[in-house]
Amino acid sequence: MTTQPHPLLPTTVVGSYATPGWMWTALEEVKQGKYGVTDIKELYDDAVKIAIFDQEKAGVDIISDGEMRRFFFVQNYYKRFTGLAPIEPLRKTGLYGYDSPVRYRPVEKIKVPEGLGIVEEYRFLRQNTQKPVKVAVAGPLTLTIHIHLEKNDPYYKDRLELAYEFAEVVNAELKALVAEGADFIQIDEPSYAIIPGTTRDWIQLFNKCVEGVNAKIALHICFGNLLSRPRGKRTYRWMFPDLLEAKAQQFVFEYANREMKEIELWKEFGIDRELGAGLIDVKSFYVETPEDVAERIRETLKYVPAEKLYINPDCGFFPVPRWLAYLKLQRMVEGTKIVRKELAG
């Protein structure tokens, strides 16, 4: 694999792409047992090819596989774990929310015998694009989010202990990804803002999970995006300066849906990392104009030098219909081109 040099202000995505309409229908058929193994493989392969096609056509510089094989962000991972028993969802009526998914409890020590499956995702992506790619991997804390521990759980003292075991699982997956040629990996930890705890604990855990991984590491922290709803208090301020201890070359933060709130923290705390700036609102049907995007980039450039700035949406496109996700990507690319021209003078 050859790594192409990126243009100034590289455009990229956070991870997930929109689920096409036909895929929702097909997944229903899968649930009813109407698809065989080969049909299912074809379904997912086709979905990834569409995600690649749309990103390439929109002109995005660094693309993902759209996470088309990962339903609802992390939920498909649990199928790969052993030692878990499902518990009834807390709420079954009404609109789907954070209290709707099936939860799990450990019935023995949890194992992930065949890894998280991201290496296979990466291989397929690599085979189907010439573009530089980014791979997103759920972080160890986030992997614990649907696992419910009893007060005196016989297997894990607390969530942190469980998360440290998952850090080893993630670390092995990251090293395998690098061995396959991945050079830009993003760890997703929306849970920092959701699960009670201290940034210090989360950063130690993060550093454990990326230990010895030889690639550009980005850390995506957002406030939740389940069907476009956030879950955590939407501020990064409390995480600094502790977050500067994280062994990540890039932070990927959401700004667009917060109307650029706290972008000034980059100067205030002298943050020396690259910024993957979320400048497209994935929670709104409002379609940003290229000029809107350009304005947000100009605002960001007051606090972050151009050489350290990547342009991306706030979060994944999973809760967005495909036509809208595509349009938003296009506008992101067009807006970035305006500012590139200005910078080139």
Ligand SMILES: [Zn+2]
């Ligand atoms: Zn996110």
